[in-house]
Amino acid sequence: MITLLQDGRTAKRAVRALANWTGALAGLLLMICGGLIQGGWPWFGASGFETLPLPTLQVPALLFTALVCGPRAAMLAGVAYISIGLFQLPVFQGGGGLSYLLDPGFGYIAGFLPAAWLTGRLARQPGMDDLLSLAASCSLGLLVLQGCGLANLLLGGLVRRWGGELPQLILSYSLLPLLPQLLLCCGVAVLALPARRLLMLER
Numbered sequence: 001m002i003t004l005l006q007d008g009r010t011a012k013r014a015v016r017a018l019a020n021w022t023g024a025l026a027g028l029l030l031m032i033c034g035g036l037i038q039g040g041w042p043w044f045g046a047s048g049f050e051t052l053p054l055p056t057l058q059v060p061a062l063l064f065t066a067l068v069c070g071p072r073a074a075m076l077a078g079v080a081y082i083s084i085g086l087f088q089l090p091v092f093q094g095g096g097g098l099s100y101l102l103d104p105g106f107g108y109i110a111g112f113l114p115a116a117w118l119t120g121r122l123a124r125q126p127g128m129d130d131l132l133s134l135a136a137s138c139s140l141g142l143l144v145l146q147g148c149g150l151a152n153l154l155l156g157g158l159v160r161r162w163g164g165e166l167p168q169l170i171l172s173y174s175l176l177p178l179l180p181q182l183l184l185c186c187g188v189a190v191l192a193l194p195a196r197r198l199l200m201l202e203r
Contacts (some may be wrong), residue, residue: 020076023069027077030061032084036102056093059145060184062112063119063138067192068199071120078112085109104162104169107152111145118144129196131189138185146174 001061034057059079066074090096094105119141123134153173155167 014144020070020073023065023073024076024080026078027062027065027069027074028084030065031058031077031081032091034058034061035093057184059091059112059115059142060188062116063141063185064192064195066116066120066141067123067134067137067188068195069120070124071117074116074120075113078116082109082112093110102161104153104156105149105173108145108149108173110152111148114148115141115145124190129193130191131186134189134192135186138188139182142181142185146178150174 037057062074062081064080065077085092085096086098088096088098092100092105092109094100094103100106100109119137122128122137122140128137129136150170151167153162153169156162162169
């Protein structure tokens with residue numbers, strides 16, 4: 001009987017590990033593909049009808065992975081994505097390579113990890129089986145990511161790394177993309193809910 005219980009626990013751990021690594025690989029592919037997609041928002045400006053560029057879809061891909069696959073898979077995907085961007089391929093929105101560590105946007109990239117963990121942990125709590133709860137989890141993860149990015153900008157501003165461009169950087173990296181990203185959080189929740197039910201996640 002004890003042997004059967006041990007075998008059952010071992011099999012369960014193996015299934016969880018396989019699910020985590022599979023989810024991480026799927027999340028990594030989603031994030032890389034999301035970086036290639038640039039959306040637009042219709043806007044009527046001073047020169048007439050125009051399209052405002054939306055943020056690329058790496059962040060929604062990360063949050064979707066966290067909601068569906070959990071915090072471990074999402075963090076593994078985030079670590080792999082950052083590693084590939086720093087050492088292999090220019091997958092970040094502004095390029096890649098070790099020089100990206102000094103880029104104003106790197107704080108937002110580093111924020112992928114706490115955002116993935118928080119979103120995934122919240123999505124695994126009891127009662128997180130409706131659109132509002134999933135969208136709230138995404139939004140909180142997004143705010144954590146934004147907080148990391150803002151902290152990096154402010155610290156860089158204190159040591160005068162950005163010159164006099166700090167207000168413009170905060171505007172372009174945080175304030176302008178925030179509303180579209182929050183709307184994308186709603187879309188992520190809409191897609192994640194049937195995916196979670198399809199995978200018959202424990203709730």
